[in-house]
Amino acid sequence: MQAEGTGERLTELMRAALDGDAAAYARLLKEVTPIIRRLAKSRSTGSADAEDMVQDVLLSLHAVRRTYDPARPLMPWLMVIARHRVADFQRRQVRQKRNEVAVDVLPETSSEDRTNISNSAPGDPEELLRAIAGLPPGQRQAVELLKLREMSLKEASAASGMSVAALKVAMHRAMKFLRTVLSH
Amino acid sequence: MQTDDLIVSLAGDARPVRRLAAPWMRLLSWLVVAVPWMVAVVLIMSPRQDLGDKLNDPRWVLEQAAALATALTAAMAAFCSGVPGRPRWEHVLPLPPFALWVGLLGVGCVQTWLQAGPEGLDFRPDWICFPGIVFVGIGPGVAMVAMLRRGAPLAPVLSTALGALAAAALADFGLRFFHAQDASLMVLVWQVGTVVLLTMLAAMAGPYVVRWRHVAGR
Structure with a gap:
C-alpha cells in the first residue's frame, strides 16, 4: 500500500x-x-x-x-x-x-638519473601554454578542465556541458596536437 | 562530482519537455515520409506494364500484403523498443507477417516444382534487386534512423535491425511495382535475401547508430 x-x-x-x-x-x-x-x-x-x-x-x-x-x-x-x-x-x-595490469611498484627504466632526463624534464612551460592557447576552443577547454584543473571526466562533463565521449575525443586530439607542436 | 551536486545540476536543466509520441503516432509520422518517397521512386522508375494484371493476381497481392505488414509491424516494434518499460512481446510483432511472407514464397517454389519439375525453378542472377531495394529504402531508412535516435537506446542492435527490416520490407513492396520479377524462388533469394542482408548489416551498425545521448554528445 x-x-x-x-x-x-x-x-x-x-x-x-x-x-x-x-x-x-x-x-x-x-x-x-x-x-x-x-x-x-x-x-x-x-x-x-x-x-x-x-x-x-x-x-x-x-x-x-x-x-x-x-x-x-x-x-x-x-x-x-x-x-x-x-x-x-x-x-x-x-x-x-x-586491459589493466596491477603492479605494486612502477618499473624504472634505469636507476641512473642521467638516462631519464628526457622523460622527467619539465620542458618550457611558456611554450606549453602557447601551444595550449593555439588549440581549438573545445580541445583547449578539455585540457584546461582535465589536465590543468585535474577534474574527473564526469566533473568536466558537468562543468563544460560536453559529453564524456566528446571530452575524451577532444583530449586525445589535443594531446596529439601538443605532442606534435612541442616535439618540433 | 558528488551525486547531490549532479542532481542540482540536472534539476537546473529542467524545462518543459516535448514528450515522445505514442509508437502508433510515430509509425504514422514515418509513413508520411516513407510512402511518398517510395511512390516517387516507383514513378521515376516507371510502374511495370502488367501492373493491372498483377493487382488482380491473388498470390501477388497476398505476397505484397505480407511484405507491407512486415514493414508496418517491424516499424511499430522498432519504435516500441525505444520506450523503456514496454512489454517485450512487441519486439516480435513482425515475426508472423515475415513468416507468412517467406511461407507464401516457399509454397510458390514447391508448387512450381510440382508443376514443372526442377527445370521450372527459374534461378539466375538478378543483381538489380539489391540496388533497387537500397534506392527505394534509403528515404524510409534515413527517416527511421532519425526517429530511432529520439528514443532510449536500450537495445541498439534490436532497434536498428527492426528499423532496417521495416525500411527494407517497404522497399521491396515498392520494388515489385516496377521490377517485373515474380518467380517465387527469385523473389525469395534476391529480394527477401536482400531484405535479410540489409537487416543484418543494420543490426551490426546498431551500437554506432543509436547511442546514449549524453555519452554520444548529441
Missing part, C-alpha cells in the same frame, strides 16, 4: 518535472537516488563504482526523460533504464579491467 503511494507520488513528480518544474524534478531525483543506489550496490564491487553507476543512471534518465509516458507508472520505466545502464557500466568495467 505504502509502495503504491510512493509510486504514485513519484509519478506525479515526474509529470510536473516534464512540465518544467525544477523543484519537483530535484525532489524526484533525490527520492529515486536511494533506489538506484541499492541496485548499483548489489551489482558493484566497490562503493566508488556504485556511486559512478548511480550518476550514470541519473544522467541517462535525464537524457531520455522525453520517452516517459505520463499515463504509465514511473517505476517500471525507471528500473528498466537503471538495470540497462548498470549492466552497461559493468560491461565497460570488465573491458577496462581486461
